[in-house]
Amino acid sequence: MKFTLRPARDHGLDTGDRLRSLSRERGLGSIMLGNAWRALVRVYLATWHRLEVTGRENLPEPPFVLIANHTSHLDALTLSGVLRGQAARHAHALAAGDTFFGSTLSSVFAAYAVNALPVWRKRTRAGELATLRERLVEDRLAYILFPEGTRARDGVMGRFQPGIGVMVAGTAVPVVPSYLDGAHAAWPPHRGFPAPGKLRLAIGAPLVFTEAPATRAGWEDVAARCEAAVRRLAPGQRSP
Amino acid sequence: MIRYPALEHPVTIGIIGATVAALLVAFAIIGAMQLTNRGTPALRRELWLRTGSWCLLLPLMMGPVLLGREWVIGAVTLLGLACLREFDRATGLFREPLVTAIVVLGILAANFAALDHWYGFFVALWPLTVGVIVIGTIPRDRPEGYIQRTALGIFAYMLFGAGLAHLSYMANEPNYRPILLMLLATVALSDVAAFTVGKLIGGPKLLPATSPNKSISGALGALTVTTIIVAALSAVIFRGTPMAQPHWLIAFGLIVGIGAQAGDLMLSSIKRDIGIKDMGTILPGHGGVLDRFNSLLLVAPASFHFIGYFVGFGLDQPTRLITGGP
Numbered sequence: 392m393k394f395t396l397r398p399a400r401d402h403g404l405d406t407g408d409r410l411r412s413l414s415r416e417r418g419l420g421s422i423m424l425g426n427a428w429r430a431l432v433r434v435y436l437a438t439w440h441r442l443e444v445t446g447r448e449n450l451p452e453p454p455f456v457l458i459a460n461h462t463s464h465l466d467a468l469t470l471s472g473v474l475r476g477q478a479a480r481h482a483h484a485l486a487a488g489d490t491f492f493g494s495t496l497s498s499v500f501a502a503y504a505v506n507a508l509p510v511w512r513k514r515t516r517a518g519e520l521a522t523l524r525e526r527l528v529e530d531r532l533a534y535i536l537f538p539e540g541t542r543a544r545d546g547v548m549g550r551f552q553p554g555i556g557v558m559v560a561g562t563a564v565p566v567v568p569s570y571l572d573g574a575h576a577a578w579p580p581h582r583g584f585p586a587p588g589k590l591r592l593a594i595g596a597p598l599v600f601t602e603a604p605a606t607r608a609g610w611e612d613v614a615a616r617c618e619a620a621v622r623r624l625a626p627g628q629r630s631p
Numbered sequence: 632m633i634r635y636p637a638l639e640h641p642v643t644i645g646i647i648g649a650t651v652a653a654l655l656v657a658f659a660i661i662g663a664m665q666l667t668n669r670g671t672p673a674l675r676r677e678l679w680l681r682t683g684s685w686c687l688l689l690p691l692m693m694g695p696v697l698l699g700r701e702w703v704i705g706a707v708t709l710l711g712l713a714c715l716r717e718f719d720r721a722t723g724l725f726r727e728p729l730v731t732a733i734v735v736l737g738i739l740a741a742n743f744a745a746l747d748h749w750y751g752f753f754v755a756l757w758p759l760t761v762g763v764i765v766i767g768t769i770p771r772d773r774p775e776g777y778i779q780r781t782a783l784g785i786f787a788y789m790l791f792g793a794g795l796a797h798l799s800y801m802a803n804e805p806n807y808r809p810i811l812l813m814l815l816a817t818v819a820l821s822d823v824a825a826f827t828v829g830k831l832i833g834g835p836k837l838l839p840a841t842s843p844n845k846s847i848s849g850a851l852g853a854l855t856v857t858t859i860i861v862a863a864l865s866a867v868i869f870r871g872t873p874m875a876q877p878h879w880l881i882a883f884g885l886i887v888g889i890g891a892q893a894g895d896l897m898l899s900s901i902k903r904d905i906g907i908k909d910m911g912t913i914l915p916g917h918g919g920v921l922d923r924f925n926s927l928l929l930v931a932p933a934s935f936h937f938i939g940y941f942v943g944f945g946l947d948q949p950t951r952l953i954t955g956g957p
Contacts, residue, residue, distance in 0.1 A: 394727070394776030398907055399720040405912050418716065418725040419732055480728075 400526070410498040411488070413508050413522045416530070421503050422480055428504035429479060432472040439587050440465070440577060444473050446569075446594035453481045453533045455565045455597065456558060458617055460548040460625075461537035462575035465585060469571055469592055470535045471505065483508045484535040485523070512540065520557045527564055534558070538617060546575035548625070551618040556603065556610025565597035566617055570624035593624040632748075632948050633805040637697040642809035642867050646816050647697075650689060657682045680916025688914065688923065696811050701746065703802040703811065708742040711791040713920045714928075717910040718787050721901070727776075730784040733760070733767050738792040745799035747953045748945060753800060757793045761785050790928050797935035798927070803945030806868075813864045814887065814934055818926040821857045821891040828852025842899040850892055857891060858884030874941035883937055890933045891926035898925035 400414035409415055417425070436442040450457070455478075457470055467484045474482050486492075488509030491501040501507040508523070526532055536558070538551035559566055570593045577588035598620055603609045622628060638644050661678045664670050670678075695706035715734055719725040737760035744753035764784040768777065798814075801807050829849025837845040861884035862877075869875045874883070898921060902908065911919020938944070951957075 394779035395723060396779070396905060397723045398905055399723075399725060402720060402907060403909070403912060416720075416725070418720060419728045419735065420716075422728050 407495060407498075410495070410502045411492050411509055413519055413526070415502060415508065417480075417506060421506065424503045425480075425506050429472055429474075432468050436469060436472050436590065439585070440573070440590040442469060442472075442590045442592065444592045444594065446596075447473065449567060449594045449596050450474070450478060451565055451567070451597055453478050454527050454531045455567055456527070456534045456536055456555070457482075457567045457569060457594075458536050458538055458555065458621060459569045459571050459592075460543070460621055461539045461541065462543050462546045462548075462571075463578045463580070463585075464542075465574040465578050465590065466537060466542075466571055467505070467507075467535055469574070469590060470569065473592060473594075474533065478533045481531060482506060482533040482535060485510045485537075487512055487541070520554065524558050524562070527558065528562055538614060542580045543575070544580050546579065548618075548622065551614040551621075553607070553610035553614045555617055556600070556613030557605075559600050560603035560609050560613050561601065561605050563599060563601050565599050566613075566620075567597045568595040568617060568620035568624060569593060570595075570621055570626075572626050591626070595620055595624050632700070632803075632945075632952070634699065635805055635808070637699075637808065640806065640809045640868075642864055643697075643812055646809070646812045646864075647693065650693070650816060654682065654685060654689070657685075677916060682916075684914045684916045684923075692815050693812065696808055696815070700802040700807070703807070704742050704746045704799040707745075707795055707799040708738065710920070710924060711738040711742070711795045714791040714795070714924065715787055717919045717921045718791065718901075719783075721905055721907060721910050722783055724780065724783045724787065727768070727780040727784075729768055729771070730764060730780050733764050734784050734787045734792065736760075737763070737788045738796070741792045741796035742799045743953075745796055745803065748803045748948065748950045749954060750800075750950070753796070757789075760788050760792065764788065794928055794932050797931040801935060801944050803948055804943075805945070805948065807944070809864070809868045810938070813861065813868065814927070814930060817857050817861050817864075817887055818891040818894075818930055820860065821853045821888060821926060822895065824856040825849040825853035825892070825895075828856075838896065838899075841896055841903055845896075845899075853892060854885070854888040857888035860884070861887045869938075869942060872942045874938065879941065883934070886933050886937055887930055890930035894926045894929040897929070898922070 399416045401409045401412050401416060404412055459466055459470060467486065471479075471482055471484055484505055484507045486501060486505070486507035486509060488511040491507055492498045492509040523534070527534060536555060538555040539549045540552045540554070543549050555566065571590060572593075573588055573590040577590065578585035598616060600613050603613050661675065661682060664675055664678070691706075695702035712735065715731070715738065719731050725731055737756065740760065741753065741756050744756055765781055768780060798811065801811055804810070825845065826849065829844070829846040829852070832846070832848035832852070834846050834848045836843065837847050837850050858881060862880040865880050865883055866875060874880070898910070902910065909918030910921040913919055914923055917923045935944070
């Protein structure tokens with residue numbers, strides 16, 4: 392990547408604002424903390440949940456958006472845990488602001504360990520989505536995103552929101568569908584701690600929406616196609 | 632290694648007393664300005680912020696010097712790392728984590744050499760670290776941006792590793808406290824004098840494109856004040872040594888005075904080139920750590936080698952305290 396003499400996008404922000412900023416760029420300390428955290432997560436997923444991953448070869452070099460069904464806090468942990476190298480260093484989980492960025496302590500953890508960016512439910516402004524889209528392309532990031540918008544309380548996958556369309560329509564950034572099976576059984580939203588249980592992650596072939604129009608209909612079409620691609624990866628839906 | 636009591640030297644006591652007195656006077660003046668409604672609210676607010684920050688900064692700067700050698704080296708290491716962080720985030724070097732990591736290791740190694748009191752390693756680290764920075768990213772086979780990332784890495788190591796670590800090495804001299812306190816106090820005083828004289832006299836700008844707020848009168852006033860104070864304090868500190876001759880003392884004062892302002896202008900040039908006002912936000916009224924400590928960056932090595940030429944640092948003290956060896 393060409394070197395440009397350009398300050399961090401979050402330059403000049405106070406520490407608290409920086410943690411919650413969509414412009415936050417990670418440096419050496421954050422990368423080292425993130426690596427240590429992911430190593431712990433991988434050990435945990437391998438031992439406690441005997442994680443099995445198929446289709447890892449479908450993950451491209453960044454930029455890309457990795458999407459999945461959402462039933463548990465284990466989802467983001469698992470998706471960030473399977474990324475390697477450049478993709479892992481450039482990965483941001485888009486996390487619910489009210490859950491993960493409510494207090495300073497949780498913000499520090501979400502920002503430095505998980506490298507999450509906050510998305511504020513029901514009050515995400517168009518400018519924030521534009522910032523996310525701009526950074527995805529320019530900074531060659533990898534977003535981990537759950538287009539349902541919230542965890543499915545009953546474990547049944549819901550409709551995808553059009554936000555994923557806003558993010559990628561008209562760009563060459565691939566969307567990688569995946570389906571995580573077993574997370575709801577191991578750690579459903581109503582339980583405080585995860586129980587041991589097998590997790591299976593299936594990663595599908597990337598989708599590209601270069602021709603998708605930047606209109607409401609276009610965004611909804613992108614969301615529908617992403618949803619269909621994720622559903623096809625669910626157990627019992629996959630072709631042999 | 633010989634250790635003297637913290638307040639053994641009269642210059643140490645004098646500088647600490649004068650610093651406390653200066654802060655009290657500053658608060659009194661700003662308080663009087665507030666009561667009599669002198670100056671603009673913006674100026675008064677800036678003065679309150681700056682003086683308040685000094686109340687936090689001065690104990691952090693002077694405390695380690697009083698506590699002992701290892702505290703000084705620890706504090707300088709942290710200062711170097713903090714400066715590097717601001718520098719790499721301002722210039723974009725942080726997007727090259729491998730180069731940043733090598734510079735971090737270089738800063739740690741330079742301060743370790745000072746802690747070990749191993750001058751040979753301390754000196755060797757300059758070309759060695761540069762060599763590692765130069766070679767470090769070649770195996771990635773990504774020549775695009777090589778010159779920029781390598782040059783910025785070397786620049787950062789020179790300033791925050793090799794340069795600042797001279798302050799750490801000075802602590803190997805049993806009588807380091809008055810020397811370090813003099814440097815810390817006078818470079819800070821240089822900034823204050825330039826600001827005050829510039830406001831009082833005004834006149835033509837020094838380098839308007841680089842730093843629009845600095846005037847020639849402020850620069851000359853600061854240089855005069857710094858030179859006189861450094862020469863006077865050095866006459867007491869280095870009494871009985873070959874350095875204690877008027878022309879050398881004045882030369883030393885000029886080196887500190889010019890080094891302090893050159894460091895300030897160097898950081899201004901960096902900021903102007905990038906297009907930012909401050910390097911950080913951690914110190915209200917000052918900006919970032921680098922905005923406050925820029926004057927020390929060039930003064931540290933310059934004063935170390937000037938004093939080293941005449942007197943030396945810890946020459947009669949045991950060496951290689953940790954690594955052993957000859």
